[in-house]
Amino acid sequence: MISYAIDVLLVATFVIGITAIIGVFLNTIGEKVFGRKDRSKFVDKSAEMQAGWKRVGGKGIYRKKTY
Structure with a gap:
């Protein structure tokens, strides 16, 4: 029974x-093939929203690099 589990x-x-x-x-392939000009729409909108924010969290060596 244990082996079945x-x-x-x-x-x-x-x-x-x-x-x-x-x-x-498949998501990556879909964005590259069918994304065209809207490929970075959400990243661009996020950067636009965060434009005037104060940087916190250290030197940024662990930050995710987007596009």
């Missing part, structure tokens, strides 16, 4: 993991 857990993990990875890949 381990098998179900492994299969569930693989299915969820593969689905998540495929979703990320």
Whole structure:
């Protein structure tokens, strides 16, 4: 019974993991192929909203670089 539970857990993990990875890949491909000029719409809007904000959080060595 324990081996059955381990098998179900492994299969569930693989299915969820593969689905998540495929979703990320397809989203990236969709943005590159079908995005055209709207590719960075949300990043640009976020940068526009944060234009006058004070920088906090240290030297920024761990900040995510976008586009």
